[in-house]
Structure formats: C-alpha cells, structure tokens
Amino acid sequence: MSWNNRTRIKPGDQAILKLPSGLLKPIEIKPNTIISIGKFGSFHTNSLIGRPFWRTYDILDLKDGEKHARLRVVPASDLNSETLSVDNTPQDDAPVKEDAEAAASANEKFDIVGEDGSIIMRNNRLTVDDTSRQALTMTEIEELKNAGTGSGKEVIAKIMAAHSALGEKTEFSLAKYTLRKSKKFLKRFTVLPMExxxxxxxxxxxxxxxxxxxxxxxxxxxxxxxxxHHAGNLDQVEGxxxxxxxxxxxxxxxxxxxxxxxxxxxxxxPASEKEPTEQPxxxxxxxxxxxxxxxxxxxxxxxxxxxxxxxxxxxxxxxxxxxxxxxxxxxxxxxxxxxxxxxxxxxxxxxxxxxxxxxxxxxxxxxxxxxxxxxxxxxxxxxxxxxxxxxxxxxxxxxxxxxxxxxxxxxxxxxxxxxxxxxxxxxxxxxxxxxxxxxxxxxxxxxxxxxxxxxxxxxxxxxxSRERRGAYMKMMQERVATGLDVETCMDDEEEDFPVNPTLLLNPMLQTSRVVEWQVLPGRTHPLMTSRGGPEGYVFSATRVLPAIGKVNAKGNFSKKRKAEETVSESPKKLRVEHVEQTKETAATVVGADA
Amino acid sequence: MPTSSPFLTPCATTTSNTLALISLKRDETIPALLHAPTPTDPSDPIANTRFGSYPHSTLLHLPWGTQVAASNVGARERKRGKKRKLAEVNNNPANASTTTAQEDETPAQEEPAFEAAASGFAHIVPPTPETWTASLPHRTQVVYTPDASYILQRIRARPGDKVIEAGAGSGSFTHAAVRCVFNGYPNSGDDEKVIRGRVYSFEYHEPRFQALQNEIKEHGLDGVVTVQHADVYAQGFSGAQDVTAIFLDLPAPWMAMSHLTRGGPTQGGPLHSDRPVCICSFSPCIEQAQRAAAKLRELGWVDVGMAAVQQRRIEVRRERIGLMEEGLRGVTAVPATVGEALGRLRELEGKTAVFNAKRKKNDKRDKGAINGHTTEMDVDARSGTVGDGAVNGHHENGEDMMSKKGLPSGSKQQRLKNNLEAAKARKLYKEGRLTHRTEPELKTHTSYLVFGMLPPEWTEEDETKAVAESLAFEKQEVQKRDKVEEVES
Structure with missing residues (x-):
C-alpha cells in the first residue's frame, strides 16, 4: 500500500490545506512548527499528527494554560447542514410552515401567500440593497474577530443578528448570506494529501x-x-x-x-512505516x-x-x-x-x-x-x-x-x-x-x-488529412515506379509531408469541458462563473503498420458517386484509387514504415 | 498460467481466442474473437463488413496495427466447387496472396488460399476501453470516454483499488475501470502479500448480466472483474470488500446508497474500513441527481457536488475559395476577394462590349443582305419569326464561327475545363484556409455526475487517542530538544 493510501498524517508528510475561501496552501508537516493560515488563524503541526487526511478541522479557541489552539474534527453532518443552511431538505415543508405562521403577519405584504395563509415563497420585492442594514460597523466586526470565539461561528451569529432586515431575506438569499459569511469568518481548513x-x-x-x-x-x-495503465505481474507475455x-x-x-x-x-x-493493516x-x-x-x-x-x-x-x-x-x-x-x-x-x-x-x-x-x-x-x-x-x-x-x-x-x-x-x-x-x-x-x-x-x-x-495521405501514397508509388530510393528522398518532402501520414489511423481532435453545478434543494443550477482561458484540445490516433504493396479502397456507396465514377468501368470492378473508403483513404500504400 | 487480457497485457501479435478489433473507419470498428482452424474445429469464421470480407485466418499472427486487405471469399467458394468437380491435381491454387501465408503453410488442409479482393482493407487494432466503447454491442446507454475518463479520475480509481460498478449495462465503464485499478492478475505466485485491484460489477437485468459475463471471460478479465447478477437496491453489494471507489449508473441511485457502509469487524459493509471512499452517481435527469445528492448528504458524505461533461469532437478541413475552384468538387466558386470579383466583372464587361460591337457590325451587314442573300432569309424563315430573325441568325452564325476552334475561349465550359486541368498540377491538400468546426453529430448532454466523498472514519475513541498521542509526541520532542540544549550547553 502506498503513501497516498495512508489516511493518518505523519511527521514529514506533504499536504495541501483547503481554506474556507477555497484557496489551497501546500504545507509540510514538520513537527513542532506553527502553521499560519492568515486571517483564519494558526495551529500547531503536532496537533495534526496522527489525525486523518481528508477531514475538515476547526481551530478551537485557546483555553487557559494552553499554548496552542486545539483542533476539532468537524463531523460530516455539520459540514452538510452548513452547505444546505437548512436542516432539512424541502421535501419536508413542515419547518417552512411553522415559520410561515409567525412570519405571515409581519411580512404578508411581500410574500406569495397560499389560500390557507401559508407562505409559498418569499419574494424579494422589498429587499433593500444597502450596507446600512448591517448594524455592526467594520471596527466592531474586527473586534469580534480578534476576540475569536467559537471558531468564528459566534462572529457569524452576531453579524447575522445585527442585520436589521434578515427576516426580509428570502430563504435562498439568507442561505447565500450565511454561506458567504462562513467563508469569510470560519476558522477552518481541510487537510488533503498530495495527489x-x-x-x-x-x-x-x-x-x-x-x-x-x-x-x-x-x-x-x-x-x-x-x-x-499498470503493466501487470506476468513475467512474460507471449512475444x-x-x-x-x-x-x-x-x-x-x-x-x-x-x-x-x-x-x-x-x-x-511505498509507505515508509508499515501500518498494522497495510503492506508495502x-x-x-x-x-x-x-x-x-x-x-x-x-x-x-x-x-x-x-x-x-x-x-x-x-x-x-x-x-x-x-x-x-x-x-x-x-x-x-x-x-x-x-x-x-x-x-x-x-x-x-x-x-x-x-x-x-x-x-x-x-x-x-x-x-x-x-x-x-x-x-x-x-x-x-x-x-x-x-x-x-x-x-x-x-x-x-x-x-x-x-x-x-x-x-x-x-x-x-x-x-x-x-x-x-x-x-x-x-x-x-x-x-x-x-x-x-x-x-x-x-x-x-x-x-x-x-x-x-x-x-x-x-x-x-x-x-x-485524407487528401494529404492520398497525395503521399501517390508520390511514394511514383517513386517506386521510377526506381528512386524511397528513403533518401524523404527529406525533400519535409515541407509537404512533415510527417508520414500513413502511420496513424483515425486521427481525432476533441475538447471537453466540465460544467460544475450547485446542487441544493430547490436551488440547482450551473455555477454562475468558472475559469476561462484556453479550452484545451486533445489529438489522438492509433499507430498502424501500412500494408506493403497495393491496397485499394472500397468505393463510396453513395449513388451519386457511383454514377460519376462508373463512366469508364463496370460498377462491379470499380477500382478507384484515392477515392475514400467512405471517409478513409487507402489507395496504394508503399512500405514506408520507418 | 493466468489468462492474459488483450486489454491489459496484449501479446505482440494477434493470437487465437483473443479479442481483436477490425477498424474500418473511425466510428466503425468490429470486434472479432479470433479463431484459428484446429483439427477439432476446422472452421474459419469470416468477418463480413461493408468494406470486404476478412476470414480469421488472414487476421491471425499479425503485429497489431497491421493493414489487412479484404479477401475474395466468393472466389474461393467457386474454386472449391470447381475442384470438387474436376477432382484433379490442382495443387496450385494460383494467386496466393500475401495475406494468406499461414494457409500456405498448412498444405494438409487442401483448401485453396484466399485471394485478396480487388478492393477493401481494414486495420487490425488491439482493444482498449476507448476502441471497445466505440465498437461494443449496445445493450443500454453507453458511458462514453469523456465521461468515464473524468469520473475515474475524480473517484480516484488507481492501481490496486477496489471499485464497485452498479448498473454495468453494456460494460463500457467496466473496461475503463479495470484498466485504472489493474495491478496484476490474481493467483500468480506472490499473491499473499499483494492487494490486487478489482472491479465488482453488478447488473440486475439477467440477459445483460449473462452477456457481460461472457464478454469478461472472452476478454480475459475474469480474474480482475467480478460480475454479479443482483438487485443492489434490495440486496446491497454482497461480495464486495475494501471498496474505495463507487460508480452508480442506476435509475434510483439513492435506493442503493444506504447499503454503502464501511467494512470491518463491526459493520461488515462493502467499503474499506479506513480509507476515504469516493462515489459518482451517473443519472441523465436532474431530479435523479438532486435526490442522489440529498441522500449522500444525509448519509454523511461530504464534498457533494455535481458536474456535467460537455465534449465536442472537432473536424478540420481546408476551405478553398476562389474563381479558380469553379467546377471542382466540394468547393463554392465565389470570388475570393473583391479584386477577383472586379476582375471577373471587367472581363464580362469587355466581352459584352466585343459582342455588341460585332452585333452592330453584323446588323449593318444584315441590312445589306436584304437585297437577295437567300441563305440568310432561309434561316429567318426556319426560325418562324421574321422580327427576331436577324438576331437568331447571328447567334447561330456566331457559334458556328467559334466552334471551329473548339470551345469559345471565354465560355464557361472552357473555364471549367481549364480549372480541372490546372487542378491536376495543384497541391490541393495544402491550399486554402485551414478551418475547424464541431463535428455534425454533437452530444449535448450525457448525464449529470454527482460526486461525493466519505471521509475516513473518526470516532470519539480515535479523538482521545490522537490527543494523547499528540501530547506524548510533544513531550518527547520537548525532551529531545532539552537534551540537545543540554549537550550544547
């Protein structure tokens, strides 16, 4: 079992930290060092040793008598409920209803209300886009951050409480707001191995x-x-x-x-030290x-x-x-x-x-x-x-x-x-x-x-291309016919034939792009932005060994073509050189397999 | 001797009882399980294609990638018939072609050799998950390479890993997955210590399961792939062990997810007891994807996200434009530049001027001809209309004059003929502008891919242990440092 399969962090490991903002930071787990992750705080490497990769950690507040902040492994349920910003999926609309009764009277005017008085959907008609809605000033927030309590959760809670019109926010915008604040203030990171x-x-x-x-x-x-792929474990495969x-x-x-x-x-x-269940x-x-x-x-x-x-x-x-x-x-x-x-x-x-x-x-x-x-x-x-x-x-x-x-x-x-x-x-x-x-x-x-x-x-x-390959084969055929040495002439043709076009089969050009989606209950859509820049293209083909001697392509089967080509010969003995085998050419191939 | 798969460890040449692909053109590849005639089974199967017939004997013992000429199967049948009739010594079946060398080597079999057909060829290529995906018999929707390549990368399927694939379908993903996890065949000596990669494949539909199982055997993959006929919603993933990557291609993936629990002494699930486990659920509809994502979150998977892969294949061609292309195939004869257009228009203007001048001259002559030139009058009479007579007459007259020298120098036919002549000397393959565009067939949506990861298990017990260890380690380090300081001082 190799290094990347090990789940526990060891001294001397290389790792990458993923910060709440999405930034990545490569680190080395040197014992007895302090790793600072900027505004998100700092921690001691020793507290990571023996803990698992892949997990997300909260930096806890310093307790009395402690020199370094402790780390807490964040359970998956916490991570997920924070992403969702609601405890339940919308299939259960019970919490929405409870909430609805209280909110109905106050916010009736700007909600879409069902006949029974339940709020079907909040609407953002009356939201005010103004920074004055946040009662806390920047200095106050800074103070809160410095006080540093509850891995940043308290800061977020206070900021939310101080927002004068939180109730006016739609469910979705509230979720978005919470998420944005978490990204900004949570003292948290995920440890990833080098992959x-x-x-x-x-x-x-x-x-x-x-x-x-x-x-x-x-x-x-x-x-x-x-x-x-891996070459396997056979001593020898035939030939x-x-x-x-x-x-x-x-x-x-x-x-x-x-x-x-x-x-x-x-x-x-291979893993440097054997773990009980693992083998080198x-x-x-x-x-x-x-x-x-x-x-x-x-x-x-x-x-x-x-x-x-x-x-x-x-x-x-x-x-x-x-x-x-x-x-x-x-x-x-x-x-x-x-x-x-x-x-x-x-x-x-x-x-x-x-x-x-x-x-x-x-x-x-x-x-x-x-x-x-x-x-x-x-x-x-x-x-x-x-x-x-x-x-x-x-x-x-x-x-x-x-x-x-x-x-x-x-x-x-x-x-x-x-x-x-x-x-x-x-x-x-x-x-x-x-x-x-x-x-x-x-x-x-x-x-x-x-x-x-x-x-x-x-x-x-x-x-x-098909055309160039056809021309190449024709040229080689002529050379053989006139008794020229095929090899020595190759260099003259570098301009027209920089590569031997008969050596590759099925050249294909493709590009692929992944669109990331946000998938949240009732809020599923492709991400609004993603990385631009070069698309990236991939050419692929299979190396083949062209036949030595004459090989003729089978003619195209389209009626139109047949009518054109059969002028001189009977259709059954159709022997058209350089006519594609539908899309692939053959024509005469000379053994130019270098 | 373990079986060797042509997908993973191909032999140097095509051999009997292994899969080979006959590539006819890019999207037309035919799989063939090659069969060499043996004393017990002397048959020689023939692969019949649009591009000719290929008896297996002509495809055997060739280096991979060889170009093979089609054989004239009918000719042999006819010859065989003749041979029977004559029953004569006809040991010289003429025209032994290059592709039938093996046949010639076995004179005991008095079959006449295959003749190379007049036309048609194919390439014989080794199977890869990509070429197999392009040629496999479709039983269900296929997971194509752009999706498979991205998924396998994201679910971290690597040599030595164990992968679950549920909803094997046509088996295209199975082959791609096994290539990723393969690190040797089982039962070949040093096996005790080695953790070998394996794909656990599940298929609910029995005929598809049977077909896939046969394929896996034929492809020599039965040591590294386990195909099971099971309903994973109800029964879970029995038999799978130490799995670290999962691919679900199911109509209701969320119904199978609760069976994905960790193995180990207490739980006994299919997943690895310790390592992180990655999952991808592949569903075409957004509702399926949403439910799958919700279920994953509920079950404690993290980093739940969704993606869709959009792939385009691009064709490249040369676009030739210009009046010199007029009359050639596959081009639009439009002036390439304004200059060329002006030139052509000027030419036309010039011709019209010449024509008009001639006409004027002829008109004058006609006026003179009224006095008794009967031939001209006859023409007018034939045309039937006296008024237009003069013009018609001159037309014919004019063409007669020119046809003496062949086509008119400025006529369209002459131009086209000239263009065709000139094209023979041109290197058309490097002329024009190189352009590219998306190929006509475009897959705009395959499926939504829901990803998730189950982080390594971490219990309260682990936590207290880790805290203790970390404290002990710190103490140890402090002691070490103190020692060093002591020594230094």
Missing part, C-alpha cells in the same frame, strides 16, 4: 501557464486515450518481453508524467530487487562493488516505464517533488520513479554520437589501478561510468522503439515531435497530443 488532482488545482490557481493550463478534464482525456513503456514529451513541469505515473501505480512511494507494495520492491542483477550484467566490465548499489537501479526498469524526452540537458519535472521524487537524487532511490522514470535528450535520441556522455565512456581501468586511487577519485570514476552506462542504456532502448504510447504536451511544433517519435511506437499503440489552443492541432490534423 495529482490537488496539485494540479493548486498550480492552476497559482500559475496556470506552468502546467500549460491543463484542466482536469483534459488530463483525464489524455490519460485515457494514452491507454496508460512481448516488455510491457507498459510510455514515451512522454512534457512541458507541464511534470504534471503529465505524474498523471501517467499515477495510472501506472508508480507515483506514490511488493511490485515495486520486486522490480527493484530484480534490477541490480540486470544492471550488473551490463556493467560487469568493471569490477563494481559487490553489494547492490541503489544507484544501479536508477532508470533501470524495463517494464512499466515512462521515458521523458526533453529539449534541455535536464528535464523540467519539478512538480514531481510534491510526490517525493527528485530526479538524480539518491535519497529518492526508494521511490518507484527512481527506476521507472527514464529521461533522454533529443540529441541522445536522434544523434547519440554527438552527445559526449553517450559516446565517451570513461577510460577502462584495471582493478589494481583502481585500488590505488583515492576514494574520491574512485567514486568519481564510478559516477562517470554509471552515468555513461545509464545514458547509453536509456538511449539504446528508446531508439529501439516498441513503445506502447506517445503522449505529448509541449510547446514545440507537434509535427516535428511526431515525425521522430511516431515510428518508435509499436503498431496499435496510441498517440496523444495536448495543446491549450487549437491551432497547433488543426495543423497536425491537416498533416494527417
């Missing part, structure tokens, strides 16, 4: 461009279409020595990697155990240390892996630190990502010989010389060697291809990325590209 969704929400509020404005619904679409290798181009600071890792079960470190995840352990042998077999050129070094497991997993391709010498995956993983940091060596997350630069992928680390192994040293070296020099030698071996291993396995999916969320031109990476995905694999705005993806759709 992809919460972290994404936090970054979205703080600096949305850092994660390419990736909305949760887009993230869900990307993760689903990428088909990312498939490796399972679950995903290739990622990530300009979202690691959010995309985190999302996929969560789906693959490698995001959360043996999958990750098992993988880690298996790795050193493999690594040693590749590195036994040097007489490495006999005890398994955790550093040897670095990026050494062969299944259930994520390979990040990055444009700078180091990838930007800084958000992963919220999940306890820091790249190249041996203190993270127990984290599943330590062996399952690979990274490689574009240079190492496309032109490895130009990369110094890849092409220059440290000079071989015999054991005696090695023994004569100072420990620091020896350490340096091994560090270099390890780095070289790792780089070479990752680059070679990546270049060998056979990935299950390619997932891209990048500012780079999608076509240039797909041109190089699509051939590395295995047949039937998924290609998913996210973009905050639609234009880069319409361009991509156009490169894979």
């Amino acid at each position: 992809v969704g919460t972290v994404a929400e936090y970054i979205m509020d703080k600096d949305s461009s850092r994660i390419m404005e990736l909305r949760p619904e887009s993230l869900g679409l990307v993760a689903s279409w990428s088909n990312a 498939n020595p490796t399972q679950g290798r995903y290739m990622v181009v990530d300009d979202t600071g690691g959010l995309l990697v985190a999302t996929l890792a969560e789906r693959m079960g490698i995001l959360y470190p 995840d043996p999958d990750t352990n098992q993988d880690d155990d298996a790795m050193p042998d493999q690594v040693e077999s590749t590195t036994d050129a040097h007489s490495g240390p006999s005890r398994p070094n955790p550093k040897d497991t670095y990026q050494a997993a062969t299944s259930n892996t994520i390979t990040v391709i990055h444009p700078h010498t180091q990838p930007n995956l800084s958000l992963l630190r919220y999940f306890g993983y820091i790249l190249e940091d041996t203190s993270s060596s127990s984290h599943p990502l330590y062996s399952h997350l690979h990274n490689i630069t574009w240079l190492q992928l496309l032109d490895p010989s130009a990369d110094t680390v890849y092409s220059n192994p440290p000079p071989a040293v015999d054991a005696d010389t090695l023994a004569s070296w100072k420990p620091s020099k020896r350490g340096q030698h091994f560090r270099k060697l390890r780095r070289h071996t790792r780089t070479q291993r990752v680059a070679d396995t990546t270049r060998a291809g056979g990935f299950d999916s390619l997932v891209v969320a990048s500012f780079m031109q999608p076509a240039s990325v797909l041109r190089h990476l699509v051939p590395l995905v295995k047949g039937g694999g998924q290609i998913v590209v996210y973009s905050p705005s639609i234009e880069p993806l319409t361009e991509l759709m156009d490169y894979y």
Whole structure:
C-alpha cells in the first residue's frame, strides 16, 4: 500500500490545506512548527499528527494554560447542514410552515401567500440593497474577530443578528448570506494529501501557464486515450518481453508524467512505516530487487562493488516505464517533488520513479554520437589501478561510468522503439515531435497530443488529412515506379509531408469541458462563473503498420458517386484509387514504415 | 498460467481466442474473437463488413496495427466447387496472396488460399476501453470516454483499488475501470502479500448480466472483474470488500446508497474500513441527481457536488475559395476577394462590349443582305419569326464561327475545363484556409455526475487517542530538544 493510501498524517508528510475561501496552501508537516493560515488563524503541526487526511478541522479557541489552539474534527453532518443552511431538505415543508405562521403577519405584504395563509415563497420585492442594514460597523466586526470565539461561528451569529432586515431575506438569499459569511469568518481548513488532482488545482490557481493550463478534464482525456495503465505481474507475455513503456514529451513541469505515473501505480512511494493493516507494495520492491542483477550484467566490465548499489537501479526498469524526452540537458519535472521524487537524487532511490522514470535528450535520441556522455565512456581501468586511487577519485570514476552506462542504456532502448504510447504536451511544433517519435511506437499503440489552443492541432490534423495521405501514397508509388530510393528522398518532402501520414489511423481532435453545478434543494443550477482561458484540445490516433504493396479502397456507396465514377468501368470492378473508403483513404500504400 | 487480457497485457501479435478489433473507419470498428482452424474445429469464421470480407485466418499472427486487405471469399467458394468437380491435381491454387501465408503453410488442409479482393482493407487494432466503447454491442446507454475518463479520475480509481460498478449495462465503464485499478492478475505466485485491484460489477437485468459475463471471460478479465447478477437496491453489494471507489449508473441511485457502509469487524459493509471512499452517481435527469445528492448528504458524505461533461469532437478541413475552384468538387466558386470579383466583372464587361460591337457590325451587314442573300432569309424563315430573325441568325452564325476552334475561349465550359486541368498540377491538400468546426453529430448532454466523498472514519475513541498521542509526541520532542540544549550547553 502506498503513501497516498495512508489516511493518518505523519511527521514529514506533504499536504495541501483547503481554506474556507477555497484557496489551497501546500504545507509540510514538520513537527513542532506553527502553521499560519492568515486571517483564519494558526495551529500547531503536532496537533495534526496522527489525525486523518481528508477531514475538515476547526481551530478551537485557546483555553487557559494552553499554548496552542486545539483542533476539532468537524463531523460530516455539520459540514452538510452548513452547505444546505437548512436542516432539512424541502421535501419536508413542515419547518417552512411553522415559520410561515409567525412570519405571515409581519411580512404578508411581500410574500406569495397560499389560500390557507401559508407562505409559498418569499419574494424579494422589498429587499433593500444597502450596507446600512448591517448594524455592526467594520471596527466592531474586527473586534469580534480578534476576540475569536467559537471558531468564528459566534462572529457569524452576531453579524447575522445585527442585520436589521434578515427576516426580509428570502430563504435562498439568507442561505447565500450565511454561506458567504462562513467563508469569510470560519476558522477552518481541510487537510488533503498530495495527489495529482490537488496539485494540479493548486498550480492552476497559482500559475496556470506552468502546467500549460491543463484542466482536469483534459488530463483525464489524455490519460485515457494514452491507454496508460499498470503493466501487470506476468513475467512474460507471449512475444512481448516488455510491457507498459510510455514515451512522454512534457512541458507541464511534470504534471503529465505524474498523471501517467499515477495510472501506472508508480507515483506514490511505498509507505515508509508499515501500518498494522497495510503492506508495502511488493511490485515495486520486486522490480527493484530484480534490477541490480540486470544492471550488473551490463556493467560487469568493471569490477563494481559487490553489494547492490541503489544507484544501479536508477532508470533501470524495463517494464512499466515512462521515458521523458526533453529539449534541455535536464528535464523540467519539478512538480514531481510534491510526490517525493527528485530526479538524480539518491535519497529518492526508494521511490518507484527512481527506476521507472527514464529521461533522454533529443540529441541522445536522434544523434547519440554527438552527445559526449553517450559516446565517451570513461577510460577502462584495471582493478589494481583502481585500488590505488583515492576514494574520491574512485567514486568519481564510478559516477562517470554509471552515468555513461545509464545514458547509453536509456538511449539504446528508446531508439529501439516498441513503445506502447506517445503522449505529448509541449510547446514545440507537434509535427516535428511526431515525425521522430511516431515510428518508435509499436503498431496499435496510441498517440496523444495536448495543446491549450487549437491551432497547433488543426495543423497536425491537416498533416494527417485524407487528401494529404492520398497525395503521399501517390508520390511514394511514383517513386517506386521510377526506381528512386524511397528513403533518401524523404527529406525533400519535409515541407509537404512533415510527417508520414500513413502511420496513424483515425486521427481525432476533441475538447471537453466540465460544467460544475450547485446542487441544493430547490436551488440547482450551473455555477454562475468558472475559469476561462484556453479550452484545451486533445489529438489522438492509433499507430498502424501500412500494408506493403497495393491496397485499394472500397468505393463510396453513395449513388451519386457511383454514377460519376462508373463512366469508364463496370460498377462491379470499380477500382478507384484515392477515392475514400467512405471517409478513409487507402489507395496504394508503399512500405514506408520507418 | 493466468489468462492474459488483450486489454491489459496484449501479446505482440494477434493470437487465437483473443479479442481483436477490425477498424474500418473511425466510428466503425468490429470486434472479432479470433479463431484459428484446429483439427477439432476446422472452421474459419469470416468477418463480413461493408468494406470486404476478412476470414480469421488472414487476421491471425499479425503485429497489431497491421493493414489487412479484404479477401475474395466468393472466389474461393467457386474454386472449391470447381475442384470438387474436376477432382484433379490442382495443387496450385494460383494467386496466393500475401495475406494468406499461414494457409500456405498448412498444405494438409487442401483448401485453396484466399485471394485478396480487388478492393477493401481494414486495420487490425488491439482493444482498449476507448476502441471497445466505440465498437461494443449496445445493450443500454453507453458511458462514453469523456465521461468515464473524468469520473475515474475524480473517484480516484488507481492501481490496486477496489471499485464497485452498479448498473454495468453494456460494460463500457467496466473496461475503463479495470484498466485504472489493474495491478496484476490474481493467483500468480506472490499473491499473499499483494492487494490486487478489482472491479465488482453488478447488473440486475439477467440477459445483460449473462452477456457481460461472457464478454469478461472472452476478454480475459475474469480474474480482475467480478460480475454479479443482483438487485443492489434490495440486496446491497454482497461480495464486495475494501471498496474505495463507487460508480452508480442506476435509475434510483439513492435506493442503493444506504447499503454503502464501511467494512470491518463491526459493520461488515462493502467499503474499506479506513480509507476515504469516493462515489459518482451517473443519472441523465436532474431530479435523479438532486435526490442522489440529498441522500449522500444525509448519509454523511461530504464534498457533494455535481458536474456535467460537455465534449465536442472537432473536424478540420481546408476551405478553398476562389474563381479558380469553379467546377471542382466540394468547393463554392465565389470570388475570393473583391479584386477577383472586379476582375471577373471587367472581363464580362469587355466581352459584352466585343459582342455588341460585332452585333452592330453584323446588323449593318444584315441590312445589306436584304437585297437577295437567300441563305440568310432561309434561316429567318426556319426560325418562324421574321422580327427576331436577324438576331437568331447571328447567334447561330456566331457559334458556328467559334466552334471551329473548339470551345469559345471565354465560355464557361472552357473555364471549367481549364480549372480541372490546372487542378491536376495543384497541391490541393495544402491550399486554402485551414478551418475547424464541431463535428455534425454533437452530444449535448450525457448525464449529470454527482460526486461525493466519505471521509475516513473518526470516532470519539480515535479523538482521545490522537490527543494523547499528540501530547506524548510533544513531550518527547520537548525532551529531545532539552537534551540537545543540554549537550550544547
């Protein structure tokens, strides 16, 4: 069982506090520290330790002799009745009636009254929008707040009592008023563990461009279409020595990697201390155990240390892996630190990502010989010389060697291809990325590209359009006919065919938007406002292996088309090249499967 | 040997008795449980589609994603008939196509090989929850990918988790859910320690239950999905254990919610005894959603909220506009710019002027012709109207003159012909403006999603324990600090 499944808060945990105003605040549960949440008060971390995540806490008032305010776990019933602002759902109209009798005489004039004198609905005809209705002045409210009693509940009660025309408010506006005051004055917070969704929400509020404005619904679409999932526990699936290798181009600071890792079960470190009912995840352990042998077999050129070094497991997993391709010498995956993983940091060596997350630069992928680390192994040293070296020099030698071996291993396995999916969320031109990476995905694999705005993806759709594919196949056919070498000519056509349009099937462009609703008895409607900004678009397609040789599409079945095309040939032997198979083209395909 | 599901751990190639999808076009995919002819069952099922016929033998042992040509099934039948008649040595069934290599390898079976059909092809792709959703046999309303992907994310279904799905229906959500919670098949060695993900699926309708159960078996998912035929309103979720995520697709979800209680020594419910539990109730009508939300609140679930997912698929096309497009397919021949319009109008003006000038000239000639040019008079007589005679005559005359050189240079037909000629040399796929729009078929509403969370249990007992622990911890820390201070001083 991994970290995120633990419900009790432990010292050293990372968490996110959700404040009454809806703001999120990441904290670390360092023992003996005081965490201040601004106007909502402050509390001592020790009082959170051992208590559950997910719960909402009230900051209680200081009692005599106490140094720190105590916390109270707010029961769910309190939370719900506050949201509803009434104790019952409207199906029971009894309380409304009782209330009605008292109110009927006073407020008759501006209510919609039934024949029996009961108020059917209050109406807001006579409400006055004026701040003078609040009898308390701002300074008085401030004093109340400073007196700080009842976790802010008393302040709210007093403010409500001082409102001169509370009785005139309709039930709904009263509920809204109470809720607004609660948001403002309640000394309350909810403790959430670090999860992809919460972290994404936090970054979205703080600096949305850092994660390419990736909305949760887009993230869900990307993760689903990428088909990312745990690779399972079979030692070997027939003909498939490796399972679950995903290739990622990530300009979202690691959010995309985190999302996929969560789906693959490698995001959360195993719980550091065993809880009585919980077990460490043996999958990750098992993988880690298996790795050193493999690594040693590749590195036994040097007489490495006999005890398994955790550093040897670095990026050494062969299944259930994520390979990040990055444009700078180091990838930007800084958000992963919220999940306890820091790249190249041996203190993270127990984290599943330590062996399952690979990274490689574009240079190492496309032109490895130009990369110094890849092409220059440290000079071989015999054991005696090695023994004569100072420990620091020896350490340096091994560090270099390890780095070289790792780089070479990752680059070679990546270049060998056979990935299950390619997932891209990048500012780079999608076509240039797909041109190089699509051939590395295995047949039937998924290609998913996210973009905050639609234009880069319409361009991509156009490169894979039916018409362009038809033209591409015609061109390749002509080349084969004239005996030109297909491969060498490829570069000339980069302008017209930046990607090989025959390698992807069913390209699709979609966008999704979630509309949040307020669902309260008698007051259900979509929220009045929500976040604007980029919609977020997702391109998806399936990698296919085009047939070698001639394949003709079946003609369109529409009568009109048939009439047009059958001029020269009998309808039964209709062989029209570049005529769509209704919407899909085939025409002649040349084996240009790179 | 546990069964391996093509959804979760696909083999490198298509194999017998596993599900493969035959993709014909984007929204037309046909599921096929591939069957290889064996001595006991030599049949070779044929998948017949709008785009040709595909005998299973031509689809087997191919890498996923391969493009397969349709086979000419009829030709073989005919050949087989002929073969019987002749009963001759005809061991050379000609035209062995590339797709029938396996057939050739089994000469014992003296079936003639399938010929590739003249046209038609398909791609053979591995099943994923997405492709399966697009091709599954509909038994009920399907939960589509945009909804499923969002729901599974929000109910935190992750590898190793246990999920309840009630109202399994067509099983589209089942497949998406199992992908999320899968972390290995059960009973394969190290199982004692490992908590494996599982989907508990409930279906009330018996035929649907049967169909889903068969599907789950065929898809190799029976180790990770449990399908039960049960009425969850009355009987609850028996058999489910340690559940942390719930998806309800029921007509009256509130009737099932009271059965969602925590497990453990005292309660014995389906939910995990300790962890937070997330729920999503999926209902098309707002009244259902409201009642579901009210019930959740009543039962002590928090963060009760509602959302609706709106998805659009977008089509991208090139829009070519301009007079050069006149006569080509799929375009509107409108001038692209005011300039082009002016040009065309000027051209027309010029032509009219030429025509009028000619007419004037001919009129003069006609006036002269009255004195005895019989041929012209004959034409007038044929046309029947003396008054219009001159004009008609000139018309015919004019066309006769031009047709000697083929079409008139400025005529519409000539223009269209020129355009068609020019189009052959053009790269139409990259011309025009790239545009996008929502696809014609739009789902404006699928369902309302009511979410809620049951926070970890917290009793008075826990509270007193926590307070004590926190005090003890504080004391410990204070002692530690004191020690450090002592050492330092």
